[in-house]
Amino acid sequence: MATVAVMEVKAAGPLTTIQDRGRFGFGCYGVASSGALDSVAMRIANLLVDNPEEEAVLEITLPGFSATVLADTVIAVTGADLGWRQNDRPLRMWQAHRFQNGDAIAFRELNSGCRAYLSVGGGWEVPEIMGSKSTNLSSGFGGLGGRPLQKGDVLWAASPQLFLGAGGRMFDLNSVPAYRGCWQLRAVLGPQDDHFDAAAQDLFLNADYRVSPHSDRTGIRLLGAQISAKEDMAESILSEGVVAGTVQIPGDGQPIILLGETVSGGYRKIATVITADLHLLGQVLPDDHIRFQAVTMREARQALWRLEEIIGRFRDSLS
Amino acid sequence: MEHKQPKFRVMGDRSLLVELGDEISREVNRRVRMLYFSLIDCNLGGVVELIPSYAALLIVFDPLRISLAALKAGTLRLMETADPSRIPEPRIVRIPVVYGGEFGPDLPWLAETHQMTPNDVIRHHTATTYHVYMIGFTPGYPYMGEVPVEIATPRRDTPRTRVPQGSVGIAQRQTGIYPVASPGGWQIIGRTPVRLFDPTAWPPTPLEIGDAVNFYPIEMEAYGNWQP
Numbered sequence: 420m421a422t423v424a425v426m427e428v429k430a431a432g433p434l435t436t437i438q439d440r441g442r443f444g445f446g447c448y449g450v451a452s453s454g455a456l457d458s459v460a461m462r463i464a465n466l467l468v469d470n471p472e473e474e475a476v477l478e479i480t481l482p483g484f485s486a487t488v489l490a491d492t493v494i495a496v497t498g499a500d501l502g503w504r505q506n507d508r509p510l511r512m513w514q515a516h517r518f519q520n521g522d523a524i525a526f527r528e529l530n531s532g533c534r535a536y537l538s539v540g541g542g543w544e545v546p547e548i549m550g551s552k553s554t555n556l557s558s559g560f561g562g563l564g565g566r567p568l569q570k571g572d573v574l575w576a577a578s579p580q581l582f583l584g585a586g587g588r589m590f591d592l593n594s595v596p597a598y599r600g601c602w603q604l605r606a607v608l609g610p611q612d613d614h615f616d617a618a619a620q621d622l623f624l625n626a627d628y629r630v631s632p633h634s635d636r637t638g639i640r641l642l643g644a645q646i647s648a649k650e651d652m653a654e655s656i657l658s659e660g661v662v663a664g665t666v667q668i669p670g671d672g673q674p675i676i677l678l679g680e681t682v683s684g685g686y687r688k689i690a691t692v693i694t695a696d697l698h699l700l701g702q703v704l705p706d707d708h709i710r711f712q713a714v715t716m717r718e719a720r721q722a723l724w725r726l727e728e729i730i731g732r733f734r735d736s737l738s
Numbered sequence: 739m740e741h742k743q744p745k746f747r748v749m750g751d752r753s754l755l756v757e758l759g760d761e762i763s764r765e766v767n768r769r770v771r772m773l774y775f776s777l778i779d780c781n782l783g784g785v786v787e788l789i790p791s792y793a794a795l796l797i798v799f800d801p802l803r804i805s806l807a808a809l810k811a812g813t814l815r816l817m818e819t820a821d822p823s824r825i826p827e828p829r830i831v832r833i834p835v836v837y838g839g840e841f842g843p844d845l846p847w848l849a850e851t852h853q854m855t856p857n858d859v860i861r862h863h864t865a866t867t868y869h870v871y872m873i874g875f876t877p878g879y880p881y882m883g884e885v886p887v888e889i890a891t892p893r894r895d896t897p898r899t900r901v902p903q904g905s906v907g908i909a910q911r912q913t914g915i916y917p918v919a920s921p922g923g924w925q926i927i928g929r930t931p932v933r934l935f936d937p938t939a940w941p942p943t944p945l946e947i948g949d950a951v952n953f954y955p956i957e958m959e960a961y962g963n964w965q966p
Contacts, residue, residue, distance in 0.1 A: 607750050
């Protein structure tokens with residue numbers, strides 16, 4: 420398989436990293452999963468260019484990224500609408516486009532959402548570390564040298580010329596989730612919901628939270644109704660494993676939704692965002708509003724089936 | 739306290755916390771370890787990740803492949819039928835440490851607080867065999883106990899923004915090692931040349947839940963020349 424230089428970074432923007440579905444099975448060693456925060460956008464971006472769904476993509480946070488294309492390739496962008504352009508011409512998102520050597524790519528303005536996902540036919544060539552190409556920023560490994568992309572970086576792909584036939588393929592925009600800035604997140608109560616009395620749980624489920632500017636890939640910090648544990652409870656619990664989407668309540672009572680960069684912690688978790696809504700967390704911006712809606716395990720599983728059905732139908736339509 | 743029956747707590751629709759107690763206890767932690775290795779051994783379909791901690795095991799699963807009911811039943815059955823002979827023996831790991839000086843900036847203060855000499859602190863810290871309760875916080879970070887009461891010390895009031903790689907710290911009756919430079923609030927008494935996290939190695943960290951750790955003092959020259 421021939422590896423080809425396909426892109427040179429002109430400007431990296433606020434934060435652009437290589438991410439795939441994530442690194443699983445190493446939590447026992449303290450290694451977090453990392454991975455694309457909006458995994459649905461990542462999977463569709465890959466399907467559009469004929470990659471395996473879990474292949475690595477660029478996760479582009481906010482506008483500012485630009486690059487020069489160095490080889491004939493097919494490229495798709497999904498997720499946040501960051502005003503993406505080919506040679507200064509706006510392009511339809513959620514579609515595979517043909518690019519030629521010398522073309523310019525740019526992300527100019529913030530229209531909706533927070534993170535765009537850029538896939539290339541053949542997939543980005545970086546070494547797999549513990550079974551994944553995802554960048555772990557806090558420990559500095561994975562992706563491209565364990566760091567965000569920088570100006571001058573050259574990115575490689577495996578045999579991109581074999582994927583040109585995907586050019587023009589589209590994902591139905593009616594199936595794209597709306598990134599509106601007011602999020603209703605479905606959550607299952609627990610694991611420590613019993614450490615909060617009924618009044619505190621009600622307060623949490625009726626609150627309109629605002630997203631703090633101090634949010635990043637490790638967590639979404641919320642500002643608003645202050646949630647307290649029952650009075651006889653100690654300040655923290657024994658450190659235990661955590662997953663992305665779990666909502667922890669630290670001492671100041673302001674909830675934090677953990678994302679995929681944490682494996683353990685000693686704060687209580689009042690609720691956990693369901694798997695079918697996790698991808699939305701990747702599109703939340705500072706100052707957005709968040710409300711939580713409690714659902715049952717059954718409702719959570721049905722929501723996941725519906726989401727997987729949308730992706731599955733698209734996968735089936737490709738031949 | 740050790741729970742007679744495991745307490746199941748769901749963490750969303752794709753993870754199950756199996757709580758076996760609610761305090762730091764070697765016995766509870768040994769049961770967590772036993773369940774952890776039994777689950778690895780039986781290779782239950784649909785299990786994505788296992789994260790053992792002080793008193794609980796977090797089982798992350800694919801809800802489209804295994805039901806919560808099946809996972810709970812499988813866990814209970816394993817706890818009844820687990821064969822201890824299939825559980826690997828804990829390892830005994832010796833870890834060299836340069837105590838004090840620029841590598842252990844909190845050692846003089848810690849000694850003063852406990853009205854002893856720095857050498858007494860080192861003697862207490864090296865005289866104990868520690869139990870690795872869990873790996874967490876950052877990749878490869880071992881939470882170990884118990885630090886002798888004579889030198890148990892609370893965390894620093896103000897955490898450091900950067901604790902260098904290899905730093906050995908104390909927080910109450912726990913001791914730990916920072917595998918990579920990171921922010922941290924533990925009292926730093928020394929530094930080890932042993933690399934606790936290498937993402938390209940297998941396994942990526944030399945310690946695991948249940949291992950026994952002994953520290954021994956080395957001189958600065960030995961730190962520079964230390965070979966794994």
